[in-house]
Amino acid sequence: MKNILIRLFIVFFPWIIRRYLLIKILKYKIHKTSFISRFALIMPKYLEMDKNSKIGAFTVAIHLEQLIMKEYSSIGRSNWISGFPLVSKKHFLHVRNRKPNLIMGKHSAITKKHLIDCTQTITIGDYTTIAGYNSQFLTHSIDYKKCRQDCSEIKIGSYCIVGTNCIFLPGSSLPNYSICGAKSLMNKDFKEEYHLYAGSPAKIKTNLEKNSKYFTREVGFVN
Secondary structure (H helix, E strand, O other): OHHHHHHHHHOOOOHHHHHHHHHHHHOOEEOOOOEEOOOOEEOOOEEEEOOOOEEOOOOEEEOOOEEEEOOOOEEOOOOEEEOOOOOOOOOOOOOOOOOOEEEEOOOOEEOOOOEEEOOOOEEEOOOOEEOOOOOEEEOEEEEOOOOEEEEOOEEEOOOOEEOOOOEEOOOOEEOOOOEEOOOOEEOOEOOOOOEEEEOOOOEEEEEOOOOOHHHOOOOOOOO
16 A cells, blocks of 8 residues: 555656655665656566666556566556465465566567466566567466465566467466467477477477577567
């Protein structure tokens, strides 16, 4: 509640003042070249934004322990990012060291209108693009055999592309230098690099050329 009131209080200030207040009051670590739209609601327990990182309008990030954004990483417009509080006395008590975090590597990007459930940690590697619209990353689900909520991390490697309207289930991962095709369902911890994974459920469809320019670029933004 305190964080909500602080955000509502400072939202109309110019960014230079908002940034100062977020650092001083909430102890966030925000580089002077980073930026959060005044129309975004960003309230993790701890926020770290390296140089030239940015968060767009109408994005919501709540109930997170940590939101970490490395240099030149970006979160676009209208994304819903939420965790599940560690103080809960009913859910996920059997999960040791649960961390409701979103960790983004340098030059990584989440475009817009995605749903990102960080009940457990989601990690996005360097130079990776969560592209298109309406992808869902779900770290929690119901374990019907034990009749309880359960959760597992989702890991997306470096130099990856996630196509539009994909679904990642708890415990799934996309290895480095890989592409997840549009409308695919990722439900496994895949390990093999330089492949296109696609389908529902996703499977290896084809090899990818290792010398592709996307996999060797030094700037995250794609023209």
